[in-house]
Amino acid sequence: MYHLDNISQKKGNTQILRGINLNIDENSIFAILGPSGSGKTTLLNILAGIDRPTDGNFLNEDGQVEKGIMVFQDYRLFPHMTVFQNITFGLKVKKAKNSEIKQRAENIMKTMGISELINRYPDELSGGQQQRVALARALILNPKLLLMDEPFSSLDEALRIEMLDFVKELQRKFQLTIIFVTHYKTEAYMLSNKVAILINGQIMQVDAPKKLESNPQNFDVAKFLGQANFIEGSLSSDNFSSPVYSGKVNVVAEEGKLYLPFSGQLQLDQTDYPAFKGNVVEKKWMGSNLERVTIKINQETVYCDLASESVSENQVYQFYFSKLPVVF
Amino acid sequence: MESKKITKLVVYLIFAVLILMPLFVIFMLAISKTWSYPSLWPKWVDWGYYFRFLFKSKEVQSSLISSLELAIGTVILTIAIAYPTAMALSYYDFKGKKLLNVLVYLPLIIPSIALLTNMDFIMIKYGLNGSFFGVVSVHTLFCLPYAVKLLYDNLILWKDKYEVASRNLGASSLQTFFKVTVPMNKNGLQGAVMMTYIVSMTQYLSTLLIGDGNYLTLSVRMFPFTTSGKYRMAAVYGITFMLVTLIPLYLIDIWVTHKGRKIA
16 A cells, blocks of 8 residues: 655745545556646656655555656656667666576567567657557566556547557556546546546545545535536525526535536436426437437426437436535 | 858858868977978878877876866756756746846846956955865856756757656656756757757866966867967967867757757
8 A cells, every 4th residue: 555645845936736535455446637737757756756745645555755757748758768778677677687688678678568669769650559669667676566647648530449458458568556647537437436626736636436436525626526516505404496496405515506427317207306307409419329318498408328329309307316415 | 042052151161261260270389399480281290299299298188187087077067057947937836936037147148257257256265265066066057058958959949848748657757857858858958968068168267266376188288389379389288278178069050960869
């Protein structure tokens, strides 16, 4: 287990990180998800030993200060070195034997599928190849902890999914602990079973992807995760009143905003929580048997994801909540 | 199209008149035995004169050695000061950064005679006048602005991001400097070394004043020949001066262009 113990970072007058406390299981992939400027890279730099926190520690199970090997967002392959020189850089500076360097380089290049790129320079490689070289450069050092900064942000969609699977495979093969930061929630959900939400330098929530989507702990998290309707209304005790829905709610914060995620909250099957009657004005195919449905209720517009062909356009339906709705 | 051609021609003409013609005159002076007014061309050309003079004259040889010693010393001291300064200015934000920036360029802003008079006073005070270190340190003062600027312009391109990656992979600061910073900054270093070498070679007043006449470099010896009308001698010094400047520049250029990959 890795422990982030009350890590804070202040630069000039700006407080970038505020008392980050996290426990991260070894031999797992842990995602830190947050918007741009939330302090993700700063946190990763601290875990990599690149930056020192103004307060707090990053310790391993034995209570030792741990330093992870970083795969940078822009890869940072040394442009004056070949792929082989880049990959073996870490071993060379540690003065490993030439025979060992050669052997380990051959093995890692074979694993990464980049053996044929050995004499190329970084500017002769594609984005995907550069990422594989950057991963090889880190993994050749047999790190326990691998840190990845927005690892897939510069890859196209198809390559991104391929690399996500590849990284999962590497984690299993090398029994690594991977901590990666991203602002793409799909990436975080696909790669990790545990995601921490970092907003304004604070960890807002640590949960499994499904739980994050269904139970965001506060308005900031819900707003960042997006893909939800926020209905303005008034709140009196646990009763919410708005043109869309009026009735009992689960009050999490008293900002008076009804939280209706696009998926998982609204349904047509009857439950104990009737929502509203609405006119379906538009449907958009979302892939894999799903449609994004636009519903008009008293001049208000609400979006939700339903199974394909479950509703028809210009028809009025009674919708239900799957559980008591939340108001932030 | 026609006007472009004319502009090009004018530029070449100006270049030829200002640079190539004086060079040609110096060259002809160095190999001519007799060339006096009103002859347009030398009456007698002796191609071996230059080399005989160069290899026989102890004065030229000692000047050459003095110039090279001072230039090499200045290059070492300048780069040793300029590199960390340029790195600090391009990588970090710190209090007094603007002041440091101004201080570096100060030797170019202050009139050199005022600076030299005061430097001479300081050197005498600390017993450094006439010494190798004294002359080199004053040469360094005039070379630093160029060296810092050339290194800074190259270092700012990547800032310290590759150094950060290197240290994260386990390299020490020294390993990072020699394996990452210097090879990636080869062009800046080339410019800084070349400029420092040339500026040091051409220092006349500072060498004479701070060196107390102990360092009779090529430029120090050349100047009186020119002012006293001994153009042929001055031309031999001039050609030697150009060769010892151009040959190292060419060698450094080969090192930068052919050793490893050119990256910026």
